[in-house]
Amino acid sequence: MTIKSIWFDFGGVLSPTIDDLYKTYERKTGVNRGQMESAMAEVARPLGAHFLAPIELAMITQFQWAAGMREALGRLYPELDISHCDFDRHGEQWFADNDANPAMIALVHEYKRAGFKVGILTNNVVEWERPWRRMVELDGVVDDIVDSCKVLVRKPDPRIFELSAKRVGCAPEECVLIDDLPENCDAARASGWSAILFRNNEQVTRELRELVGMPLTA
Known part of the structure; x- marks a missing residue:
């Protein structure tokens, strides 16, 4: 894999x-x-x-x-x-009064530079798009954003995983989801994806590096 x-x-x-x-x-x-x-x-x-x-x-x-x-x-x-x-x-x-998670934003940039296709898979709201995208400042960095309110299907529905993989031209087994909800991770795995349940930044960074075979940085 x-x-x-x-x-x-x-x-x-x-x-x-x-x-x-x-x-x-x-x-x-x-x-x-x-x-x-x-x-x-x-x-x-x-x-x-x-x-x-x-x-x-x-x-x-x-x-x-x-x-x-x-x-x-x-x-x-x-x-x-x-x-x-x-x-x-x-x-x-x-x-308002919230900042993006800098460690995860850094991972997005790192894996994009390393040649991976990187996306955002979110359950979100039409009228909230401007403030949340302004918070993360990843427009022009990520390959795709799949937003439930636009595709009219939300995690953990398996259809959203099928759609997301197709949009970046990948097979399910070539995709991994990083999510903070166990039910979303379970649904991703049931759809053939890998998944990492977010507990903290260090744990996700370690598990993702192990999964893709990238060495830990000093």
Whole structure:
């Protein structure tokens, strides 16, 4: 097996961890992760979808999602002050005051220079594209970006792995996914890919070098 294509998840790999993103958001708004995810689940319930699917698959617009979030939070947590939440511009507010993960950004550049095809495989949102791409500054570096809201399929659906491999002209066994969610790594492996579960920068760097046969740098 020869790895030719390396795919990096955005949220939790190229970005700070999801928990850190939520903590930053809570400091800005006073709304915590549990409250946010409960409200998102309420917005998704009529669609019978995962709590992130309505926006990550462009089933609804951010404006529609924002109205749903305000209603759900008001109903679930009537004493909660949401006056600092700008749900209509949530992507800008969510990513503000956050920096990309420098170690993973450096890996993207290193493996691109080494001749690998490098991509970003992300479950993301139409209206959030500008702030997240501005954060990582990898336009013109990566070979492809496969974004759930544009291809209308999201990890861990196996179709997204088939599509991603085809877009860079690689066989499944020539691809590896780096992702922070076990279910996405499991789905990638079931699709014939290799996968590395992100736990920390050092572990991913070591496992990726071992997988592709590149020596560790000093």
